[in-house]
Amino acid sequence: MALRFYNTLTQRVEEFAPLEGNTVRMYTCGPTVWNYAHVGNLRTFTFVDLLRRWLRYRGYRLDHVMNITDVDDRIIQQALAAGKTLTEYTEQYTQAFLEDCAALRLERPERLTPATEHIPAMVKLIAGLRAKGCTYDSEGSIYYRIASFPEYGKLSHTDFSGIRAGARVDTDRYDKADARDFALWKAPKPGEPFWESEIGPGRPGWHIECSAMAMHYLGETLDIHVGGIDLVFPHHENEIAQSEGLTGKPFARFWLHAEHLILESQTMSKSLGNFITLRGVLSQGYPPEAIRYLLASVPYRKRLNFTADNPKAAATAVERLRNFELRLKTEKFPEGASEWLQVRAEQARQRFEESMDDDLNTAEALAAVFEFVREANTAMDAGDFRSANVPPALDLLERFDRIFDVLRPSEHAGGLSDAAVEALIAERAQARARRDFARADQIRKQLAEQGVILEDTKDGTRWKRH
Numbered sequence: 137m138a139l140r141f142y143n144t145l146t147q148r149v150e151e152f153a154p155l156e157g158n159t160v161r162m163y164t165c166g167p168t169v170w171n172y173a174h175v176g177n178l179r180t181f182t183f184v185d186l187l188r189r190w191l192r193y194r195g196y197r198l199d200h201v202m203n204i205t206d207v208d209d210r211i212i213q214q215a216l217a218a219g220k221t222l223t224e225y226t227e228q229y230t231q232a233f234l235e236d237c238a239a240l241r242l243e244r245p246e247r248l249t250p251a252t253e254h255i256p257a258m259v260k261l262i263a264g265l266r267a268k269g270c271t272y273d274s275e276g277s278i279y280y281r282i283a284s285f286p287e288y289g290k291l292s293h294t295d296f297s298g299i300r301a302g303a304r305v306d307t308d309r310y311d312k313a314d315a316r317d318f319a320l321w322k323a324p325k326p327g328e329p330f331w332e333s334e335i336g337p338g339r340p341g342w343h344i345e346c347s348a349m350a351m352h353y354l355g356e357t358l359d360i361h362v363g364g365i366d367l368v369f370p371h372h373e374n375e376i377a378q379s380e381g382l383t384g385k386p387f388a389r390f391w392l393h394a395e396h397l398i399l400e401s402q403t404m405s406k407s408l409g410n411f412i413t414l415r416g417v418l419s420q421g422y423p424p425e426a427i428r429y430l431l432a433s434v435p436y437r438k439r440l441n442f443t444a445d446n447p448k449a450a451a452t453a454v455e456r457l458r459n460f461e462l463r464l465k466t467e468k469f470p471e472g473a474s475e476w477l478q479v480r481a482e483q484a485r486q487r488f489e490e491s492m493d494d495d496l497n498t499a500e501a502l503a504a505v506f507e508f509v510r511e512a513n514t515a516m517d518a519g520d521f522r523s524a525n526v527p528p529a530l531d532l533l534e535r536f537d538r539i540f541d542v543l544r545p546s547e548h549a550g551g552l553s554d555a556a557v558e559a560l561i562a563e564r565a566q567a568r569a570r571r572d573f574a575r576a577d578q579i580r581k582q583l584a585e586q587g588v589i590l591e592d593t594k595d596g597t598r599w600k601r602h
């Protein structure tokens with residue numbers, strides 16, 4: 137069976153091959169760097185990493201672009217409140233995001249690039265839409281006229297034909313009930329950053345950056361567009377309207393969306409709060425590979441229920457595979473080969489590959505590997521595992537790890553990084569704000585154990601190492 141993906145656009149599982157040659161042109165909506173990434177965001181990026189690795193496993197080359205949203209309503213508000221420029225404010229969270237990605241072993245896209253470096257491409261796209269009559273101006277802002285794009289709603293499979301023509305929305309994020317003409321270019325407001333341009337002074341809306349950056353680097357029709365399920369509407373619907381409104385060509389052939397991560401109610405909110413950063417989870421002593429494994433183990437179109445226990449279960453699973461690898465590499469086995477084990481290794485490899493080809497069914501792929509590991513361990517204990525059974529077993533593990541990448545232990549850096557300390561302090565502030573003083577105290581103690589002393593002042597929490 138060929139490689140196939142569920143396409144949100146057609147609501148069907150379809151065979152995948154790139155449009156041109158052997159290179160997959162792919163775009164991912166990146167993080168908005170206004171705060172630390174939530175583990176739920178990182179689930180989407182972990183899925184993207186698995187997708188990249190699997191496409192390469194199947195012999196494709198990648199040209200993958202991911203944006204970093206470093207200007208939007210929330211960033212501007214937060215930067216103003218902190219008395220910082222946009223760049224000063226977003227730099228710290230961009231850095232934190234890159235550290236999280238590195239901890240989770242997420243490959244860098246071929247191009248990872250901030251929105252604010254592509255304002256001219258956005259202006260050009262808006263000017264093009266304006267020339268085609270897809271926009272109108274109001275009070276210095278430019279809006280996309282949804283009525284000019286009759287296919288609006290085709291990705292979310294929603295009939296928007298009844299919406300009021302001319303009703304506008306100014307915020308970047310809104311509910312389905314609020315489908316309206318959205319801002320492409322926002323008029324400058326006092327104190328806010330803006331750019332001078334041929335379409336007037338202003339700043340881009342959130343949606344336009346993805347259309348502009350994707351088409352700038354990858355051409356008018358992408359092979360794959362990826363994002364979290366919460367982006368289907370309005371963000372991706374708007375990306376389609378902006379891009380296809382201009383080119384008249386399909387913007388992306390395949391739309392892949394990763395489901396939500398759900399926090400198990402009670403246990404989880406007590407131990408970690410509703411705001412879970414990777415740093416928060418890692419500070420509880422779990423290795424990053426366990427979290428990578430956990431995020432990868434549930435197929436991306438299923439909701440992932442993140443409980444207080446499942447990082448532990450994931451760590452145990454990773455440990456089991458490492459122990460098996462260690463046995464293969466260090467034990468002395470009798471000469472020869474047990475034929476049935478050679479067959480089982482080959483079957484496991486096939487099932488692993490078929491499962492990944494099947495819309496990245498990671499649960500099934502892992503089951504194939506673990507079933508073989510169990511049988512092989514039993515055979516080792518019984519003296520039935522022989523020296524010639526080692527290479528196919530190692531080959532299976534190598535193929536597994538090319539995608540899952542959890543067998544090599546991380547080097548533990550001594551102590552918490554500054555960013556990790558800041559993340560925990562942010563979590564503590566949230567815990568205090570919702571009067572969860574037990575959690576706030578727990579974080580204070582945890583930091584104290586790492587040699588970090590907190591001091592609460594009227595301007596917020598200061599900290600130092602001792």
Ligand SMILES: [Zn+2]
Binds near residue numbers: 164166346371375
């Ligand atoms: Zn986007």
